Amino acid sequence: MDDLLNRTRAAVWHPCTQMKQLEASPPLAIARGEGAWLVDPEGRRYLDAISSWWVNLFGHCNPRINAAITDQLGRIEHVMLAGATHAPVVELSERLATLTGLGHAFYGSDGASATEIALKMSAHYWRNSGQPEKNGFISLKNGYHGETVGALSVTDIPLFKSTYAALLRHTVQVPTPDARLAEPGESGEAYALRCADALEAHLAEHAADTAAFIVEPLVQGAAGMAMYHPAYLTRVRELCTRYQVHLIVDEIAVGFGRTGTLFAFEQAPPLSLAESGIKTVRPDFICLSKGITGGYLPLSAVLTTDDVYAAFYGDATARGFLHSHSYTGNPLACRAALAVLDIFENDAVIAANRVKAQDFTDILAEVSAHTRVRHFRHLGMIWAFDVVDAKPGFAARFHRAALAQGVFMRPIGNTVYAMPPYVTSADEMRGLAGAIQACLDDPGI
Numbered sequence: 001m002d003d004l005l006n007r008t009r010a011a012v013w014h015p016c017t018q019m020k021q022l023e024a025s026p027p028l029a030i031a032r033g034e035g036a037w038l039v040d041p042e043g044r045r046y047l048d049a050i051s052s053w054w055v056n057l058f059g060h061c062n063p064r065i066n067a068a069i070t071d072q073l074g075r076i077e078h079v080m081l082a083g084a085t086h087a088p089v090v091e092l093s094e095r096l097a098t099l100t101g102l103g104h105a106f107y108g109s110d111g112a113s114a115t116e117i118a119l120k121m122s123a124h125y126w127r128n129s130g131q132p133e134k135n136g137f138i139s140l141k142n143g144y145h146g147e148t149v150g151a152l153s154v155t156d157i158p159l160f161k162s163t164y165a166a167l168l169r170h171t172v173q174v175p176t177p178d179a180r181l182a183e184p185g186e187s188g189e190a191y192a193l194r195c196a197d198a199l200e201a202h203l204a205e206h207a208a209d210t211a212a213f214i215v216e217p218l219v220q221g222a223a224g225m226a227m228y229h230p231a232y233l234t235r236v237r238e239l240c241t242r243y244q245v246h247l248i249v250d251e252i253a254v255g256f257g258r259t260g261t262l263f264a265f266e267q268a269p270p271l272s273l274a275e276s277g278i279k280t281v282r283p284d285f286i287c288l289s290k291g292i293t294g295g296y297l298p299l300s301a302v303l304t305t306d307d308v309y310a311a312f313y314g315d316a317t318a319r320g321f322l323h324s325h326s327y328t329g330n331p332l333a334c335r336a337a338l339a340v341l342d343i344f345e346n347d348a349v350i351a352a353n354r355v356k357a358q359d360f361t362d363i364l365a366e367v368s369a370h371t372r373v374r375h376f377r378h379l380g381m382i383w384a385f386d387v388v389d390a391k392p393g394f395a396a397r398f399h400r401a402a403l404a405q406g407v408f409m410r411p412i413g414n415t416v417y418a419m420p421p422y423v424t425s426a427d428e429m430r431g432l433a434g435a436i437q438a439c440l441d442d443p444g445i
């Protein structure tokens with residue numbers, strides 16, 4: 001195993017990692033996985049409490065997803081999607097359209113590419129509609145939409161962004177509705193609506209050169225699982241409609257059941273706009289990735305409205321959407337995604353998770369009452385809290401201490417969170433709660 005760690009240090013450049021720190025804090029070598037567990041070459045087991053960076057839904061080596069991919073391997077592993085098509089991509093597109101209310105699925109390979117696609121499509125829509133000056137973007141303070149150059153332009157995490165500032169396009173950040181920032185005595189809802197007013201003030205002046213507002217619905221993951229009131233989404237839908245700016249909903253982290261509904265935007269209270277006819281909140285673009293394949297294969301999708309699609313439809317090639325990736329609509333990834341949708345349907349996962357989430361919240365009651373814990377929060381299958389007395393290096397120390405307890409976690413700053421696979425049992429959750437408790441009880445962490 002030491003050999004593998006030496007070789008990874010020499011040959012692999014790990015993501016979001018100061019490689020020098022790998023000397024003191026080597027990566028966990030994983031030989032196999034099973035349900036919610038990761039297993040190292042010596043057979044030690046670690047509970048994957050953060051679903052391998054939020055991608056895993058139904059456990060590692062899930063027999064049903066394995067079977068779907070294996071079956072697809074015997075048919076066609078990949079064919080380019082320009083000039084060809086195949087059943088898995090067609091079926092997946094049809095099913096995502098039924099589930100989201102948006103269609104015309106355009107595929108990429110990861111979350112950041114979905115953000116790029118949505119931004120380009122939005123600006124190109126306005127160009128095709130005779131308003132090329134509408135090409136600016138608005139995002140939330142502390143928002144995260146990926147780290148390629150275009151996506152990083154709408155991301156607002158200083159650690160990821162400031163070094164590359166010179167490469168980025170100027171975008172505007174509006175206040176985050178993060179409920180922790182409410183004034184004393186102010187409800188999370190009142191605070192969220194106050195933040196929406198700030199968006200309106202910006203739109204009132206700048207809508208003419210703004211293409212879209214991009215937002216993580218209900219939870220800003222990379223900001224440290226910042227949660228906010230769903231009324232914000234309804235209000236921004238109304239504002240985007242009024243000011244003719246696209247609403248891009250980035251469901252990359254929270255889609256596929258994480259927040260308790262299949263998609264987070266579904267929790268937005270109905271629109272009050274009488275004239276629109278449609279009452280439910282519907283984005284202009286939805287970005288999906290991460291859980292879409294159950295954490296098996298890289299795949300992302302952007303879905304949009306008939307109106308956006310129609311603006312690209314015509315005789316001129318340059319009026320069409322000019323974007324492609326070699327692995328667009330990869331059949332193996334699409335089959336994994338179809339198997340994931342089958343599991344949601346056949347096992348009534350959303351309803352089952354509702355019960356499970358309540359049990360898990362009860363199991364975490366003692367953790368939530370710990371003296372070092374502030375802002376304990378929960379939504380669907382996400383639990384998070386901030387550690388009040390966290391000293392520099394807290395996240396790394398907590399990570400190592402949790403590993404010693406048989407749990408794989410990576411706090412974000414002073415925020416500890418659990419985002420377990422949906423197959424996690426109450427017993428496994430009790431083990432996780434005990435491990436977190438033990439880490440918090442150690443004043444050296």
Ligand SMILES: *Cc1c(COP(=O)(O)O)cnc(C)c1O
Pocket residue numbers: 110111112113115144145146147216221222250251252253289290
């Ligand atoms: C992870 C994430 C992305 C980027 O996805 P990658 O696959 O890592 O490029 C974009 N938006 C949100 C909300 C995310 O959590």
